[in-house]
Amino acid sequence: MNYLLSSIGRKQLMGISGLIMTGFVGGHMAGNLSMFIGPEAFNSYGHAIVSNKPLLYGTEVVLLLALLTHFVMGIWLTRENKRARKSKYAKPTNGDKSAQFASKSMIYHGIALLGFIIWHLCTFKFGNHYDVTYDGVMMRDLFTLMVEKFNQPLYAAGYVVLMLTVGVHLSHGFSSSFQSLGFNHPRYTPKIKTLSFLYATVVALGFLSMPIYIYLVY
Amino acid sequence: MGGVTAERRNYKLKVWKQNGPDDSGHFEEIDAKNISPNQSFLEMLDQVNQELIESGKEPITFDHDCREGICGTCSLVINGNPHGPQKQVTTCQLHMRSFASGETIVIEPFRANSFPVVKDLMVDRSAFDHIIQAGGYISIKTGNAVDANSIPVGKEYADMAFNTATCIGCGGCVAACANSSAMLFTSAKISHLGLLPQGQPEHQDRVLNMVNAMDEAGFGNCSNTGACELACPKGISLENIARMNREYAKASLKSRS
Numbered sequence: 001m002n003y004l005l006s007s008i009g010r011k012q013l014m015g016i017s018g019l020i021m022t023g024f025v026g027g028h029m030a031g032n033l034s035m036f037i038g039p040e041a042f043n044s045y046g047h048a049i050v051s052n053k054p055l056l057y058g059t060e061v062v063l064l065l066a067l068l069t070h071f072v073m074g075i076w077l078t079r080e081n082k083r084a085r086k087s088k089y090a091k092p093t094n095g096d097k098s099a100q101f102a103s104k105s106m107i108y109h110g111i112a113l114l115g116f117i118i119w120h121l122c123t124f125k126f127g128n129h130y131d132v133t134y135d136g137v138m139m140r141d142l143f144t145l146m147v148e149k150f151n152q153p154l155y156a157a158g159y160v161v162l163m164l165t166v167g168v169h170l171s172h173g174f175s176s177s178f179q180s181l182g183f184n185h186p187r188y189t190p191k192i193k194t195l196s197f198l199y200a201t202v203v204a205l206g207f208l209s210m211p212i213y214i215y216l217v218y
Numbered sequence: 219m220g221g222v223t224a225e226r227r228n229y230k231l232k233v234w235k236q237n238g239p240d241d242s243g244h245f246e247e248i249d250a251k252n253i254s255p256n257q258s259f260l261e262m263l264d265q266v267n268q269e270l271i272e273s274g275k276e277p278i279t280f281d282h283d284c285r286e287g288i289c290g291t292c293s294l295v296i297n298g299n300p301h302g303p304q305k306q307v308t309t310c311q312l313h314m315r316s317f318a319s320g321e322t323i324v325i326e327p328f329r330a331n332s333f334p335v336v337k338d339l340m341v342d343r344s345a346f347d348h349i350i351q352a353g354g355y356i357s358i359k360t361g362n363a364v365d366a367n368s369i370p371v372g373k374e375y376a377d378m379a380f381n382t383a384t385c386i387g388c389g390g391c392v393a394a395c396a397n398s399s400a401m402l403f404t405s406a407k408i409s410h411l412g413l414l415p416q417g418q419p420e421h422q423d424r425v426l427n428m429v430n431a432m433d434e435a436g437f438g439n440c441s442n443t444g445a446c447e448l449a450c451p452k453g454i455s456l457e458n459i460a461r462m463n464r465e466y467a468k469a470s471l472k473s474r475s
Contacts, residue, residue: 003470007401007439008429008463077439081397084438087243087329090232091298093394096305099443104396106441176442182464184457 007077008180014073015180017066018173024063025166026199029206036213039143040134047139071114078107102172109169116162123149150214159211167204171197226252227319231266233278234326239334239342245324248278255315259302260285260292262314279338285310287451290386293393294339295326300390300449308388308451328389330398332436343389345435346403350387352431353424354407356416369415379413382406384452394449397438402446404432405462406454412465422469429466 003009031049035042050056093099102109124145132141150156175196178184183192229250236243250266257265260282267277283291287308294309296302302312317323325339333341371379383406391402408425411417417424440459447456 007433008466081438084398085330089326089329090324093445094298095303097299097448099445103443179442179460182460184460
């Protein structure tokens with residue numbers, strides 16, 4: 001059987017594509033923190049990225065491939081998983097034998113996050129276009145767009161909830177990728193799990209602080 | 219502690235009844251009366267069955283053999299958990315003292331398409347045999363018994379191999395997994411032989427063939443929830459699945475055919 005069609009091969013593609021996006025969201029969050037410095041820092045940071053075409057297109061292609069792979073594998077594997085048990089249990093595993101919530105619900109937050117990514121791109125990347133000029137350089141005023149969006153209570157609240165969802169997804173996904181790729185060691189795995197939880201927490205808190213800040217301050 | 223006790227308990231059992239693999243099955247409520255807390259779970263079922271037979275009713279069908287926790291024949295999902303609530307205990311080693319008097323106990327078979335129900339709580343686990351037949355062995359001419367220690371094995375590897383060898387192939391991992399995945403079982407078998415020098419000559423083919431047999435048997439995929447590890451009566455670790463994952467990737471890459 002072909003490696004890429006096997007249960008393990010597809011899980012490993014899931015893991016690699018997940019790790020790529022995991023790395024990206026951390027960088028995305030860190031870069032966006034520039035908004036706390038002010039509109040000029042934030043807009044200039046965005047302008048620097050879109051001005052670097054090789055970086056921009058390269059990242060976009062890799063992320064799009066990762067997203068598609070992750071989505072296709074996720075749906076494909078889950079469909080198989082659901083079909084592997086036709087008759088359901090009256091009671092789920094519980095007590096000492098209960099698995100963690102995040103690990104059992106990846107497909108659900110995964111689908112919610114796909115919806116979020118589309119919504120997010122429509123709002124910002126392909127959303128309203130405002131211009132601003134700093135030192136004679138005209139650039140896109142994403143800060144104004146952000147203020148416009150995050151001043152709507154439902155919009156800001158939706159973002160906060162979805163960023164918590166990102167955190168839940170990452171808390172399992174990060175460490176789970178290592179397991180899928182064959183890395184499990186009694187000394188390192190507990191540390192990877194802790195790191196996974198911390199990374200997910202930092203990314204989620206970093207991201208959700210932004211709509212809250214805009215809503216309260218601007 | 220333990221010993222002879224005059225205490226007797228009553229339970230309400232909600233037992234899965236199913237007439238063969240094609241029947242849709244249903245729950246039936248059956249009373250379990252005068253049960254000693256020192257009876258094992260299977261002894262409780264024996265007593266219930268005896269009473270059912272005496273009153274002209276059909277007994278509950280369930281799997282059992284050694285009743286010492288080493289053969290892997292007993293199964294049952296008890297109140298949602300394969301082999302009941304306790305960790306690293308098989309159903310046959312579970313005692314009624316773990317259940318409060320008057321409690322309703324839900325008893326279901328190991329549910330997975332790859333484990334079709336034979337009758338009631340008895341399932342056909344020959345899918346595991348097919349995985350073993352695909353490579354869970356070493357091909358050697360046995361001849362005379364070789365001297366002990368003629369092949370050096372590192373202590374750490376010997377211990378890891380032994381731990382995986384304690385897998386009794388009960389299928390509790392499949393039953394616990396939300397995806398009915400057989401990866402804990404398959405990885406334990408691959409690890410057991412793969413960690414020892416005697417298993418090396420066929421290691422690559424073994425990994426590829428056993429994983430393929432597992433996939434072909436219709437088990438689900440692993441989503442790293444760890445439910446299998448928690449349910450395993452022998453405490454087989456997820457580390458084995460990771461080992462299988464990397465050995466499978468390596469073998470796929472290196473395979474010359």
